[in-house]
Amino acid sequence: MYVPTHFDEPRTEVLHDLIKQHPFGILFTHGASGLDANHIPFELDPQRGGMGVLNAHVARANPVWKDVSDGDEVLVVFRVADAYVSPNWYPSKHEFHKQVPTWNYMVAHAYGRIAIRDDERFVRSVVARLTRTHEASQPAPWKMTDSAKEDIDAMLKAIVGLEIEITRLVGKSKLSQNKEVRDIRGVGEALKTQGDHMIGDAMLACADAKPA
Known part of the structure; x- marks a missing residue:
């Protein structure tokens, strides 16, 4: 991925947070x-390995787990947010008429070594943690014990676990950092107005942090 210096997001803790949120x-x-x-939905364990470990599962019928070997290098891309940027949103455009359309976005790329975990205990723990995390906001969170044991056992036999030890994290937040503060703010406010709150808020934070 091409990452100009002004769009680089090198902080591991920030990228871990983006992965957890998306x-x-x-x-x-x-x-x-x-x-x-x-x-695939992933679960990040930031405490394991030097840069964290990603856990997931796929259907046994999915050939991916047979197509790769333990230790193979893989890449996982997490797309956080993106939006088209109109030149009309830059205040400077109306003075100098030099702005052009672009696309802003936030992504995290996790490179790592994959391991196939075809064992029931690993798969059960991955499914349980994913369920616990994503059911937490429900009024009555579903849990594995809500289903019949034989149904859960059959489901677990039909999936295979994946474990990826992250070896390199690359982050890119293209938020018009190469523009004037007023232009960054103008785009951020326009994006929020049309409902793109996450990237809009990120751009407004970027404007606040940049010297005028």
């Missing part, structure tokens, strides 16, 4: 069958 990633592999991409 855990649905794209797993890119290059196995025996060639390039492949799978869309």
Whole structure:
């Protein structure tokens, strides 16, 4: 990924937080069958390994877990937010008429080594943690014990676990940091007005942090 210096997000703790908030990633592999991409919800354990470990599961029928080998390098992309930027949102455009359209976005790329975990205990723990995390906001959170044991056991046999030790994290937050403060703020406010609150708020924070 091309990352100009002004768009670089190098802080591990910030990237970990983005992954936790947006855990649905794209797993890119290059196995025996060639390039492949799978869309998977991940769980990040930031305390394991030097840069954290990603855990997930896929259907046993998904060939990805047979197509790669333990230790193969993989890439997981987490797209946090993105939005089209109109030149009309830059105050300077109306003075100098030099701005052009662009697209702003926030992403985190996690490179790592994959390991296939085809064991019931690992898979059960991954499913339990994912469920606990994403059911937490429900009025009556669903838990695995709400279903019949035989149904859960059958479901667990139909999936395979994946474990990825992160070896490198690359973050890019393209938030018009190369523009004037008034232009960053103008775009941020316009994005929030149209409902793109996350990237809009990020741009407003960027404007607040940049010297005028």
